[in-house]
Amino acid sequence: MRRALVIFAAWMAAAAAGLLLKNDYFASVATAMAFLALWAQSWNLLCGLTGNISLGHSVFVAVAAYVTVILFQQAGVSPLLGGLLGILGSVVLASIVGAATLRLRGPYFTLATLSAAAVVLSLILHYSQLTGGPSGLAITFAQDSPFDLEFTNVRAYFLIATGLLAAVTLFLDFLKRSKLGFYIAAIKSSEEAAAAAGIRVALVKVIVFCLSAALTALGGVVYVFYIGFMDPNFLSGLTLSVEIALIAVVGGMDYLIGPIIGAIFYEAIDVAANATFGASGGWDVMLLGFAVVVMVMTEPRGLCELTIRLLRLIHRRPARFWS
Amino acid sequence: MTALLEIKGIAKSFGAVRSLVDITFSVEDHSIVGLIGPNGAGKSTLINILTGVYAPDGGNVQFAGRNLGRIATAERARLGLVRTFQRPTPILDLSCIEGVMVGGLARGLSVGKARNAALDILTSLGLREAADQSPRKLPTGHLKLLDFARVLMLAPRLVLLDELMAGLSFSELEVVLGAIERLADRGASFLVVEHLLDVIKRLSRRLVVMDAGIIVAAGEPTEVIRDPRVIEAYLGDEAGAVLVEAEPAPVSSPLALSSEELISTPFKSAGTGPMLEVNDLVTGYDGIEVLHGVDLIVKEGETVCILGANGAGKSTILRAVMRQLPCWRGRVSFLGEDITNVKAFAPAHVGIGYVPEGRGMLASLSVRENLEMGAHPGGARAAFARNLERVLSLFPALVSRLGDAAANLSGGQQQMLAIGRALMGSPKLVLLDEPSLGLAPQIVSHVYGALTELKSSGQAILLVEQTVGKALALSDRAYVVDGGKVVLTGPSDNVRSDKLLRDAYLGL
Numbered sequence: 001m002r003r004a005l006v007i008f009a010a011w012m013a014a015a016a017a018g019l020l021l022k023n024d025y026f027a028s029v030a031t032a033m034a035f036l037a038l039w040a041q042s043w044n045l046l047c048g049l050t051g052n053i054s055l056g057h058s059v060f061v062a063v064a065a066y067v068t069v070i071l072f073q074q075a076g077v078s079p080l081l082g083g084l085l086g087i088l089g090s091v092v093l094a095s096i097v098g099a100a101t102l103r104l105r106g107p108y109f110t111l112a113t114l115s116a117a118a119v120v121l122s123l124i125l126h127y128s129q130l131t132g133g134p135s136g137l138a139i140t141f142a143q144d145s146p147f148d149l150e151f152t153n154v155r156a157y158f159l160i161a162t163g164l165l166a167a168v169t170l171f172l173d174f175l176k177r178s179k180l181g182f183y184i185a186a187i188k189s190s191e192e193a194a195a196a197a198g199i200r201v202a203l204v205k206v207i208v209f210c211l212s213a214a215l216t217a218l219g220g221v222v223y224v225f226y227i228g229f230m231d232p233n234f235l236s237g238l239t240l241s242v243e244i245a246l247i248a249v250v251g252g253m254d255y256l257i258g259p260i261i262g263a264i265f266y267e268a269i270d271v272a273a274n275a276t277f278g279a280s281g282g283w284d285v286m287l288l289g290f291a292v293v294v295m296v297m298t299e300p301r302g303l304c305e306l307t308i309r310l311l312r313l314i315h316r317r318p319a320r321f322w323s
Numbered sequence: 324m325t326a327l328l329e330i331k332g333i334a335k336s337f338g339a340v341r342s343l344v345d346i347t348f349s350v351e352d353h354s355i356v357g358l359i360g361p362n363g364a365g366k367s368t369l370i371n372i373l374t375g376v377y378a379p380d381g382g383n384v385q386f387a388g389r390n391l392g393r394i395a396t397a398e399r400a401r402l403g404l405v406r407t408f409q410r411p412t413p414i415l416d417l418s419c420i421e422g423v424m425v426g427g428l429a430r431g432l433s434v435g436k437a438r439n440a441a442l443d444i445l446t447s448l449g450l451r452e453a454a455d456q457s458p459r460k461l462p463t464g465h466l467k468l469l470d471f472a473r474v475l476m477l478a479p480r481l482v483l484l485d486e487l488m489a490g491l492s493f494s495e496l497e498v499v500l501g502a503i504e505r506l507a508d509r510g511a512s513f514l515v516v517e518h519l520l521d522v523i524k525r526l527s528r529r530l531v532v533m534d535a536g537i538i539v540a541a542g543e544p545t546e547v548i549r550d551p552r553v554i555e556a557y558l559g560d561e562a563g564a565v566l567v568e569a570e571p572a573p574v575s576s577p578l579a580l581s582s583e584e585l586i587s588t589p590f591k592s593a594g595t596g597p598m599l600e601v602n603d604l605v606t607g608y609d610g611i612e613v614l615h616g617v618d619l620i621v622k623e624g625e626t627v628c629i630l631g632a633n634g635a636g637k638s639t640i641l642r643a644v645m646r647q648l649p650c651w652r653g654r655v656s657f658l659g660e661d662i663t664n665v666k667a668f669a670p671a672h673v674g675i676g677y678v679p680e681g682r683g684m685l686a687s688l689s690v691r692e693n694l695e696m697g698a699h700p701g702g703a704r705a706a707f708a709r710n711l712e713r714v715l716s717l718f719p720a721l722v723s724r725l726g727d728a729a730a731n732l733s734g735g736q737q738q739m740l741a742i743g744r745a746l747m748g749s750p751k752l753v754l755l756d757e758p759s760l761g762l763a764p765q766i767v768s769h770v771y772g773a774l775t776e777l778k779s780s781g782q783a784i785l786l787v788e789q790t791v792g793k794a795l796a797l798s799d800r801a802y803v804v805d806g807g808k809v810v811l812t813g814p815s816d817n818v819r820s821d822k823l824l825r826d827a828y829l830g831l
Binding site for chain 1: 374376395396397398400401405406408412413414415416417421422424425426428429430434470473474476477
């Protein structure tokens with residue numbers, strides 16, 4: 001209950017800060033940050049909790065976004081309903097990939113997620129009549145239409161994204177204390193021992209993967225209306241997938257707040273690099289890469305762990321609230 | 324009426340190695356059956372087949388009248404066929420009680436009910452205080468109790484105990500035996516794989532002996548262990564000691580090794596000056612202090628053992644000397660040189676060899692490559708050929724296995740390899756952490772025979788051990804550690820004859 005209140009208060013604070021931001025550029029940075037944090041949090045549900053690393057998580061953003069937008073534009077289906085179908089599509093994809101590869105040990109799952117994203121990308125590019133192919137689809141609107149997820153003020157998307165982030169964070173906090181949460185922890189520690197304790201290991205892993213895909217897709221549905229344009233190479237590309245993973249890793253996979261800290265760190269470096277060197281030239285990517293390397297060398301368990309270590313230097317007492 | 328568990332003609336090969344040739348026996352309902360055999364006999368393989376981890380090449384297993392076929396491990400556990408593991412398997416990210424609860428959740432208990440049941444079980448095993456702690460900080464013995472607690476939560480019909488009791492202290496052993504007997508009274512059956520014959524004799528009225536993938540004997544325990552085939556395959560020169568329950572037998576070497584060979588080696592050192600000096604050592608894990616100021620000395624050519632219950636801090640002393648843990652306070656010096664804050668690789672280079680608990684095999688490398696890795700420090704490479712010859716004469720069993728992957732060795736051979744690897748670095752002092760853990764009596768004798776040879780060659784040894792009798796017989800001096808402090812030290816003979824001490828700390 002205390003944690004729920006803290007999470008709710010944090011959301012209200014973030015929302016207030018977002019609404020007070022007069023500068024549209026910083027409002028868009030904050031919104032991007034919220035979506036990245038949401039995806040990283042969803043990614044961490046699978047990868048941080050079970051230890052199975054996905055490097056194709058953006059595919060769930062892509063599937064949900066395309067299903068929603070195509071249904072909306074071609075058949076007039078409301079994005080609220082279309083979004084549900086899009087999320088369902090992501091879950092179906094996750095269950096197929098998961099059922100095939102999560103029972104194997106080794107890098108197969110990671111490779112399968114990489115290839116799933118590549119396959120979906122080629123399908124999008126191939127069926128260009130439906131998807132717009134490489135040039136993508138534009139979503140244009142001139143006035144607010146909440147039930148179509150259309151808002152002219154970007155701050156509305158910031159509110160929704162941070163709200164979803166708060167909800168997902170709350171859900172994960174609840175999950176960790178649930179039966180499924182205990183099963184996940186057992187599986188991460190030792191699959192053999194988990195099975196010996198009567199846990200259906202493969203089934204639990206597939207369920208967790210589907211949950212993670214659904215939450216990622218949920219963000220995708222809102223995101224595409226915020227950004228107003230479907231770029232297949234971004235939505236189902238490697239860059240976004242790797243960003244999502246890096247953010248969670250840098251922030252700290254063992255902590256509920258890790259992916260959020262990671263997203264803030266990530267966007268902060270991005271903004272600083274663009275302000276110093278200009279948006280072209282790829283300085284932001286280079287700096288980010290450098291920051292990640294330094295981060296992993298000083299504290300492989302992420303910024304949260306680093307912070308706790310620093311606090312411990314001062315207090316000599318471990319802070320465990322967010323674990 | 325058929326038996327609870329019927330094993331018929333089970334066979335299993337891994338590549339060209341026939342691990343199980345033809346195993347047939349049964350476990351009746353409401354019974355406790357012991358299963359013994361030398362390391363490498365196939366006992367763990369059999370348990371893995373019974374629990375569905377491996378599929379057998381031939382034969383079948385029936386449980387409660389049902390052919391198990393290809394039923395998955397989790398489903399077998401839900402049927403009541405459960406196991407423990409040789410190495411403890413704590414759930415690291417959960418508290419102890421949550422890790423135990425998992426077993427109850429899987430059979431349908433709610434989180435609240437599982438918590439209550441888990442608390443009862445932890446209390447009965449004497450672990451109530453650890454309930455909300457992380458298992459990361461617990462010693463191996465407690466982790467094994469936790470595994471056992473998780474098994475109890477599953478409301479089992481048949482429990483396969485894979486060396487659960489190896490490495491437990493005397494009092495922990497009593498607790499586990501009591502729990503097993505209570506559960507047996509309520510109708511559960513057990514298959515107990517163990518090297519501790521006293522335990523098996525106390526618990527079971529039927530003993531099955533395995534060797535090289537077949538059953539060599541089965542029947543009433545006291546009769547079975549008199550069977551000459553069993554003595555030859557398993558007990559070796561321990562037989563006499565075990566049967567008459569005498570004082571620990573003096574260590575004899577099964578190996579013929581001439582003393583000239585040993586004297587000509589670089590291990591030989593003379594004199595009685597202090598070699599390793601540990602002063603007021605304080606260290607711990609994750610901010611929890613484990614050692615509260617330990618003083619310890621090993622002189623040149625001396626063999627010293629560290630004894631004490633699980634969790635006393637014995638292994639922690641060795642880990643601190645090897646710089647695997649930072650020293651929070653105090654000083655460690657070796658041959659007059661301060662090594663308190665050197666890099667983690669440095670102790671090996673100044674001449675300290677280390678055989679960690681669990682052996683630390685480089686599993687995918689061959690035996691020879693493992694030995695080569697040990698020859699890394701300083702001048703050891705120059706002495707490679709001589710050291711190799713020495714190690715192989717100490718452990719002839721390794722000669723024919725040089726090309727095999729270390730992972731394919733039996734537990735006893737792995738322990739020999741681990742010691743051999745430490746010796747390949749021409750160490751002036753060897754630290755050994757529980758070299759007898761999980762080994763059959765005959766193999767323990769082999770290992771201790773080799774240690775005796777090493778000692779007589781002048782090799783200085785610092786030994787941490789649970790097998791108190793053997794360690795005291797081997798060593799010149801002993802330290803008894805309790806609660807992170809040295810509570811007593813003296814010549815090993817005095818320690819052995821001190822009745823009070825034995826009762827209080829060693830449970831001999």
